[in-house]
Amino acid sequence: MKPPALIPLDDAQARHAAESIGRLRRALQGVLFGQNDLIDLVIVGVLARGHVLLEGLPGLGKTELVKGLARALDLKHKRVQFTPDLLPGDITGNPVLEEVDGRRAFTFQPGPVFANILLADEINRASPKTQSALLEAMQERCVTVMGQTHALPNPFLVLATQNPIELEGTYPLPEAQLDRFLFKVDVPAASIETLERIVLEREIGVPPEVPCVIDAHALTALQDAVRRVYMPPPVANFIARLVAATAPTNPLAAGVRYGASPRAALALSAAARARGLCQGRINASYEDVRDVALPVLRHRLVLDYGARLEGLTPDGIVARLLDAVPAHDKPLPTSLKAAKV
Amino acid sequence: MPIDTNLARDPAGAAHWERRARLLAAEINAGWWLSSWLPTALVIGIAGTFALLWARWQAMELVPFAWGAIGVALVLAGVAAWFQSRPRFESVASARVLLEERLGLHARLSSAAAGVGDWPGRRIDLDGRWPVRVRATRPVMLLALVGAMLAAAMAIPVADAGAFRRRSIEAPADAEIVSKWIDELRREEAIDERSAGEVNERIEEILERPRDAWYEHATLEAAGTLREQTAAELATLARNLAAAEQAAASLAESPASSERQRDSQALATAARQLALGGMRPAGDAGEKLGKEAAEAIADLSPEQLRELAAALRANRSKLKAALAKAANFDLEALGPESDCEGCKPCGTCKECREGKPCKKGACAACSRAGRGGINRGPGEAPMKAGAEEDLGATRRELVTAPTDIERSAAGELLDVVDAEHAVDESAYTGAQAGGTIAPTADGGGPSRVDNLLPREQDAVRRFFK
Known part of the structure; x- marks a missing residue:
């Protein structure tokens, strides 16, 4: 049965949604100084119902960002520090033998995954078994323990972090599991101005004050509004050509061993819609796709050994693809020249 | 999940932006058409240049047709280019994408065209922000090149093909002249076919040489020699016919045995020379002379001799008539006129009744004394x-008489010359005294x-x- 068509947003609805998102953005900017792009991507990830993998050095404010986000959204959040001895049950929850009404029975004790926002700190330090348990929960948004399925709360967002240094004793996430993250965001180091502001306005051990700007119900409405953002066929075509261009057979993707999957196209679409809504628009655009292409695609491209030896990075390849793949897919005759506007 | 797009929005804005998109698509499509048409136009221009040069070389009347053909070819090439470039044509939807991306409209045009959202405001300044810019250098240069070639084809001096044809190599004039002589002689049946065939063979031998060699000295010399020899043979034929006719006429009219013997001998000689000459008479004269052996001519009756003379006269008349029609022949070489109407026997006078030459109807030339030969002619x-x-x-x-040595058999008597020694008694014979050198070259006749x-x-x- 064909699903009913969604009513697209009108401009007023889009503006209203953008105002709410703007409040959230400003609240988070009071938590994390000088990381506006990171904040925007996290908000886009939240609105697109995606999970975000943050990669950066310790102490850059990743945990504070998650805490601030939870408080601004008035959502329940948990933090799990991943270690090699962490078991899947430590994430999903364990059955506990309890005596109820004179009878002993196993009751399910929910794990930290049963939160609206889960911060999985240094996810690459856990064993693959534990990683896969979390990633399954991320994908299915439910947990099955002893044959019993437990739905995760809605909204459910995982922000995982991994450290690019101290790689000894770590278990890098396989490509298939990386694919489940909507974004992989590099957390840049703070600038001098940002550091100065931190020194002036923060104090160790004292968490920042974060007002609640959006409740869970409003967040769900925003996530539904994202679905109603119109995806014009030319923009969808642009996404398709961009994802197809990552195939190793494409000359533009020289050095890529495995390209992006259709899930990447869906992630691009969702992220572009969410970004469009953040801008107060009723439709996604080529600019939205270009803005989210890097965090969406960078962890989905697997480079071959030669490319890595040559110093090629997924970021460089995505940048090259964005330059080479135009929104307008037809070439122009030699008697005409595309004007740079 | 699909989004419902059946929402009507701002028709005025739609018309404005759709018009822009159509204009952009038309501009791009014109560029594709031009890029497909220009190479063909260049080829047509080159071909047209040669066509114009050829038309001007052939005849100026062909030039308008050449221009017409060039125009038709350009139009047809344009139609073909349209069909060829059609798959690459830009649709309005695609042009809309180009427009909205260049103007930074965030896919608003595509959304509005799909019925989602309003069209952007019509006051967006498009000056300097049009998505494409025309690069006219290459098309203009190609068109200018084609125009310059066609203009040059009209301006370059071109020689007239007629003059070229007039300068073409023609057969040697003498051979042509001889060929015309032979044609006329054949038409008049003045010479026999074998003689005409022999001359034609010699003409063909000359013309078989390469055309480039027709103007060489050897070829011209051969053609000239052929003409001279043919003219000489025709003149000899005419003289022999005249001599034979005269001898036959005289023989028919001469009762005295001494004159009869002389005339008989003259007729026999003439007949023999006619038979051995390069040109032989055709028709009755040839047949009659061929039938009668030289020794039997003397036994012919006067009537037969008159018929023979008439046949010879007729043949000579045909000969002169044919050569008179053919140009470049000196008719004087054929000898004096003898077959005028006035010389025909009147049949009423005494001479006619007695079978003698008619004096009443003779013309002035024939009436003069000495007519008939070196002894009796008019002088x-x-x-x-x-x-x-x-x-x-x-x-x-x-x-x-001119004889053809190649046709002579060994030991054949070619000619008999009546001559005698005529020693010049008054000639200086050198000093008669002793001690002098005897004169040389003191020979006989x-x-x-x-x-x-x-x-x-x-x-x-x-x-x-």
């Missing part, structure tokens, strides 16, 4: 040095017999003229 022609047989020398000279060729005879005649 020397005006402004002539004299008869070729008598060149004014102190000794009697005879001209031998036979050594003086002249064997002048016709060409040499002409030279001598011109000398005395």
Whole structure:
């Protein structure tokens, strides 16, 4: 049965949604100084119902960002520090033998995954078994323990972090599991101005004050509004050509061993819609796709050994693809020249 | 999940932006058409340049047709280019994408076209923000090149093809002249087919040489020689016919045995020379002379001789008539006119009743004394040095008939010359006293017999003229 068509947003609805998102953005900017792009991507990830993998050095404010986000959204959040001895049950929850009404029975004790926002700190330090348990929960948004399925709360967002240094004793996430993250965001180091502001306005051990700007119900409405953002066929075509261009057979993707999957196209679409809504628009655009292409695609491209030896990075390849793949897919005759506007 | 797009929005804005998109698509499509048409136009321009040059070379009347053909070719190429470039044509939707991306409209045009959202405001400044810019250098240069080539084809001086044709190689004139002679002679049946065929074979031998060699000295010399020899043979034929006719007529009218013997001998000689000559008569004369052996001519009756004379006269008339039609032949070489209407027997006078030559109907030329030969003819022609047989020398000279040595059999009698030694008694014989050297070259008559060729005879005649 064909699903009913969604009513697209009108401009007023889009503006209203953008105002709410703007409040959230400003609240988070009071938590994390000088990381506006990171904040925007996290908000886009939240609105697109995606999970975000943050990669950066310790102490850059990743945990504070998650805490601030939870408080601004008035959502329940948990933090799990991943270690090699962490078991899947430590994430999903364990059955506990309890005596109820004179009878002993196993009751399910929910794990930290049963939160609206889960911060999985240094996810690459856990064993693959534990990683896969979390990633399954991320994908299915439910947990099955002893044959019993437990739905995760809605909204459910995982922000995982991994450290690019101290790689000894770590278990890098396989490509298939990386694919489940909507974004992989590099957390840049703070600038001098940002550091100065931190020194002036923060104090160790004292968490920042974060007002609640959006409740869970409003967040769900925003996530539904994202679905109603119109995806014009030319923009969808642009996404398709961009994802197809990552195939190793494409000359533009020289050095890529495995390209992006259709899930990447869906992630691009969702992220572009969410970004469009953040801008107060009723439709996604080529600019939205270009803005989210890097965090969406960078962890989905697997480079071959030669490319890595040559110093090629997924970021460089995505940048090259964005330059080479135009929104307008037809070439122009030699008697005409595309004007740079 | 699909989004419902059945929402009507701002028709005025739609018309504005759709018009822009159509304009952009038309501009891009014109560029594709131009890029497909220009190479063909260049080829047509090159071909048209040569066509114009060819038309001007052939005839100026063809130039408008050449221009028309060029125009038609350009139009057809345009139609073909349209079909060829059609798959690459830009649709309005695609042009809309280009427009909204260049103007930074965030896919708003595509959304509005799909019925989602309003069209952007119509006051967006498009000056300097049009998505494409025309690069006119290459098309303009190509079109200018084509125009320059066509203009040059009209401006470059071109020679007239007619002049070229006039400069084309033609057969040697003498061979052409001889061919015309033979054609006329055949048409008049003045010579027999074998003689005409032999001359034609010689013409063909000359023309078989390469055309580039037709103007070489050897070819021209051969053609000239052929013409001279043919003219000489025709003149000889005419003279022999005249001599035979005269001899036959005289034989028919001469009762005396001495004259009869002389005329008989003259007729036999003439008949033999006719048979051996390069040109032989056709028709009755040839048949009659061919039938009668030289020895039997004397036994012919007067009527037969008259018929023979009439046949010979008719053949000579045909000969002269044919050569009169053919240009470039000196009719004087054929001898004096003898077949005029006035010389025909009247049939009423006494001479006619007695079977003698008619004096009543004879023309002035025929009435003069000496008509009929070197002994009885009217004498020397005006402004002539004299008869070729008598060149004014102190000794009697005879001209031998031109003979074809190649046709002679070994031991064959070619000619009989009636001559005698005429020793010049008054000639200086050197000093008679002793001790002097005896004179040389003190010879007799036979050594003086002249064997002048016709060409040499002409030279001598011109000398005395």
